[in-house]
Amino acid sequence: MNKTDKIYVAGHRGLVGSAIVRNLETKGYVNVIGRTHKELDLTNQAMVRDFFEKEKPDVVVLAAAKVGGINANNTAPADFAYENMQIQCNVIDCCHKYKVKKLLFLGSTCIYPKMAPQPIPEDALLTGPLEETNEAYAIAKIAGLEMCKFYKRQYGDDFISCMPTNLYGPYDNYDLEGSHVMPAMIRKFHEAKVNHMPTVELWGTGTPLREFLYVDDMADACVFLLENYEGEQHVNIGTGKEVTIKELAETVQKAVGYEGKIVWNKAMPDGTPRKLTNVDKLHHLGWTHKVELEEGVAFAYQWFKENVDIARM
Ligand SMILES: NC(=O)C1=CN([C@@H]2O[C@H](COP(=O)(O)OP(=O)(O)OC[C@H]3O[C@@H](n4cnc5c(N)ncnc54)[C@H](OP(=O)(O)O)[C@@H]3O)[C@@H](O)[C@H]2O)C=CC1
Numbered sequence: 001m002n003k004t005d006k007i008y009v010a011g012h013r014g015l016v017g018s019a020i021v022r023n024l025e026t027k028g029y030v031n032v033i034g035r036t037h038k039e040l041d042l043t044n045q046a047m048v049r050d051f052f053e054k055e056k057p058d059v060v061v062l063a064a065a066k067v068g069g070i071n072a073n074n075t076a077p078a079d080f081a082y083e084n085m086q087i088q089c090n091v092i093d094c095c096h097k098y099k100v101k102k103l104l105f106l107g108s109t110c111i112y113p114k115m116a117p118q119p120i121p122e123d124a125l126l127t128g129p130l131e132e133t134n135e136a137y138a139i140a141k142i143a144g145l146e147m148c149k150f151y152k153r154q155y156g157d158d159f160i161s162c163m164p165t166n167l168y169g170p171y172d173n174y175d176l177e178g179s180h181v182m183p184a185m186i187r188k189f190h191e192a193k194v195n196h197m198p199t200v201e202l203w204g205t206g207t208p209l210r211e212f213l214y215v216d217d218m219a220d221a222c223v224f225l226l227e228n229y230e231g232e233q234h235v236n237i238g239t240g241k242e243v244t245i246k247e248l249a250e251t252v253q254k255a256v257g258y259e260g261k262i263v264w265n266k267a268m269p270d271g272t273p274r275k276l277t278n279v280d281k282l283h284h285l286g287w288t289h290k291v292e293l294e295e296g297v298a299f300a301y302q303w304f305k306e307n308v309d310i311a312r313m
């Protein structure tokens, strides 16, 4: 990539897209562009074609998607399948038609088989049944990863994919119905603290294991791959370290300074029991994460206090 390349970051206002924009700009890329969902609905094929025809980006990062936590995925599978497949098909095919020289597509570790070997190597994809709570999203994302592979095979397009673990940080989604666990915990403990509430309700049993990566680290890995990777197989992005949801709750509770009790709502799903990435490939390529969980949680909570107005949510 050249520093003057026109780089279109789809989803530039989201958790991941905004971090990728920050990272590109810090590294001296001077021509980064974005469009909001309102300005350009990526599910609309004609609009996507018009955009590519007019802008002709050199590089594309596809960080726009319908994204959500366990409850959103579990209760709106049709929307997750339809919107993500539409967005991917439109963007990937336009990247080919308009001769984009590099595309980065984002998968997610939740699209590996539910009972994949742990830590999960890249070649575990498509080797077993999926986790039920995010099956629709996984089917769509698997199709996206595979499409990048097929365009590379048939046309020689330089389309690469990565497989990030659970992410958190600035511009996360704090809507309690639709969010992932980290922003949900930050908001729940913060609200309980300021409102002097004796208990906080969390979901499931607290026993599932998850791996968390601070989003600025993830963005740094994405730009590293754009600059250094051309392989057909996707690359896992994670820390290689895991915690139980109970341990995560204790970490967030401590960072927020909430002294009440946690109540586990076992009527809510646990999701996949464990999903830890094997990050050997990324390490061998030369990239390792920097921000550990406690530090990342402190950064995320600070950002939340400075930027999120819960009274208006
Ligand atoms: N969050 C996580 O833990 C993980 C995320 N990922 C992947 O990273 C990518 C980004 O996720 P994340 O940043 O968390 O999600 P966010 O919800 O924070 O951001 C998604 C972005 O996509 C845009 N968008 C959604 N639908 C459309 C549409 N139809 N047309 C145009 N733009 C649209 C939104 O635009 P607008 O802001 O204008 O509404 C938003 O900026 C996804 O591919 C996701 O699968 C992978 C692993 C973990």
Ligand SMILES: C[C@H]1O[C@H](OP(=O)(O)OP(=O)(O)OC[C@H]2O[C@@H](n3cnc4c(=O)[nH]c(N)nc43)[C@H](O)[C@@H]2O)[C@@H](O)[C@@H](O)C1=O
Residues within 6 Å of the ligand: 068, 069, 070, 071, 073, 108, 109, 110, 133, 134, 137, 165, 166, 167, 178, 179, 180, 181, 182, 184, 185, 201, 202, 203, 204, 205, 208, 210, 245, 268, 269, 270, 271, 272
């Ligand atoms: C990144 C990944 O994210 C999703 O997978 P997930 O990791 O299962 O999602 P999650 O972050 O929402 O939950 C993680 C764990 O945490 C528990 N949990 C406790 N209390 C709350 C709570 O208050 N909110 C939420 N959301 N979860 C809670 C919850 O029960 C679960 O055991 C995929 O759908 C998929 O789309 C995907 O890509």
